[in-house]
Amino acid sequence: MPLYLIERNFAQRVEEGSDEENAALFAMNDKFGIQWVYSFLSVDAKKSYCIYEGPSTAEIRDASKALELPVDTITEIDSRVNNDGKCVVLSMKDFDREREIRLRMEQELEQARNLQLGMLPDGPPDLQDADVGFYTRPATEVGGDFYDYFLSEHSTLTVALGDATGHGMQAGTIVAATKGLFQNLSSAEGVVEALSHMSEKLKNMSIGRNLMALAMVKIERNRLSYSSAGIPPMLLYRSQTKEVQEILLEGLPLGLTSSGNYRTHETELYPGDVVLLMTDGLPERLDPDSNEYGYSRPMSVFREIAHNSADRICKLMVDAGDKWADGREQEDDISVAVYKFLGDTPKN
Template structure:
């Protein structure tokens, strides 16, 4: 037994002798608090895997604080990657135990214990391009054995300070890492609770504030004269954004853009919280803004600018805290005078504002004179932060109750009026109600048409196929009352292009419904080479959907090499311009709209295409277009118009057809959708 102890002491002495500094860890102190080990690390720029080994002697390396604060090192000291080494000596109570190590950094790290890799965060690299940063406070498990001394080596890279020399200091004032040892069980429980409870808790707060902002924004949109709703919207939305950043800060570990975005966005919303709630109170109790608000806004803008240039870690700087304190004091002053002057329900909202402002003043003063403070009890914070929304809800409830009470008194007075006056009131109320119903109905129809239009446009492909043998262009102009036009493309694995153009029966949401169904069915059957089978299946499916009188007119073509195959169901003919003969062919295929019957013998046509041939597919909106004299454009004019530019590019053809439509209807909106699909063989 004595030999074993002697061997352990010799090994421990050997490890200690390889570094210049030793940190002693007491088991009892580790049970009650975390131990910071930032000071006195052996450090060397560069990268060598042997530097992790206990046998390597790092005497002669620089002795540094592991955080490498920008204010305490030379500008060119950090080279982007380096190694940190420290010897840790434990007492006998920690032998065969497990302790936790927490690293907090904006770079990437690999953690070695006695030369063995125990964990890593991100990807350590000599170059910025290969490095992957990872910011976390997750504890790393360090399993201790019978030894008393351990070598802790950290391979660490952080290229951000050099690559983003302007923005990085505004995210963090340190290049290196903060290191802390902690009781493993306690640290793991704290970390797990922060993820499972803290994140979900904060997410709930974000949801509450964002929901409140949406509700009050809608109230303001309905009652635009009530500007207090708008100011309250700014307040709750700003609170939601601030908490959202706190939530994302615990979730996002490797996105550099998030940390930089926080510089620009977070200070604005922090200041917006106080400005908006003060503006809200001015509107509630004064009915207007006062001069003090201008001065406060000027200070707030200055605070925002200084916060940006001074860095997000210094957001509790003097100017910002002054803005917070001044705003909070002014809020309390407004509430005190409002309550003193017995403004209606002022005491209700004053209670919530008082709790909130008082809480902010306390933590701001603590932050100003004693440094940063952490409020560990989320439930206390939650109670204070919800004090204003809760008091506002009570305020609105009481105001509503008093309004109802006043209405009751007024109704009693109305009953004392003569029958003639009452009847006149009834008639007036009836007329107003009818006008309101008409307005609501018109708004409903307008909304329905807009929803149908947006639905129709969402069904269309976002990009046109790019094929070496085809030049493709499309155009659609929706009508005032949506007509249900639709077009789509599919390119098969063998290069076969499938083109669909259709027109749903009916208008508005009904047309949007049938287009949605057709879009889904087209995606399912477009790759099938059998057009007639595709028609049969789409027609059967639409029929089984029991859309009653709704159906879909559709033309479907497939172009494989120089072969065109086509079938149509109730659509206008396809026009084919033959470049060799300079003649126009009309491919008319008659058929019932899809979904009109359970089965129909649709016809399939096939033709060969050559270079320069152009195909025009269209809905009936163009040939059946009426001008101001109620004259229909007609299919013959369509052919003539097409022949005028059939030898041009697809885009030129589309532009000519668009100009023709605009001229014919003299700038008015068409009664039906107008859709063109032009395909030219290259």
């Protein structure tokens, strides 16, 4: 049977149909002997272009009328032009083959996504003197963001939050390599030594242009050491002044050079102080007019919500970014790590 391209114009945005609505649509198509192949939406989702197989245009118009769907134009199609300039005759076998390939790729990506999510900690550490929270939301099936932690036998906590370049399988590969290197760090290594060691190992893996931006925090009692490899600044809420400090340490992403010339920032924490790490997916969120969320807004939000639990702070930070986006699709992975100090300050 011939193939047809149908253009439909709608007064309102086209929304995704429910399972019941989709079932009714397929049943009506079967009744008129037509088969839906593909649909494409315009940017404003008010215009659709659908490919159908059917006996003639009459059956397509009758089915559309029964479903109360507009039909503006119907064009019979029989070939497509490939990127090599050659025309190829279209057939349902071509579409079925492409659908099978796409389905297989989706299944493989889902498996890779489950594998990557399985590499993340089951939950935050259970500490007597601190509350820790993590949150991540990938923009694609396999994200490039990563977080992890380990506790030394003396209860020194080391936290890492990373953002691999790109998305998909390549980003997933660099995440897996980074996790392996992080978990094999010596607890005696400082944060600068740790970043330098990981950068050298990643560079020696010959992973091409795949890099890992990463922040690392090491906390022993109330002493915090922080270093950064090309990731947004650490935010530090001081409970005594109720102010937020932005701590920016420049450094090259891991894997770019054998030595990234990393620096360290050390400070003391006091009861109620909160440390926040984030990947650039949050400050770089765009609203419908392509305006960036920026870095000052997360600081203001953090100041207002720092009294909450660590998990709650993570969620509220991401929610604020979603509110700014106002329905615009997330274009980059978003991850947040929060450490809230609840202990006492040691007396000298």
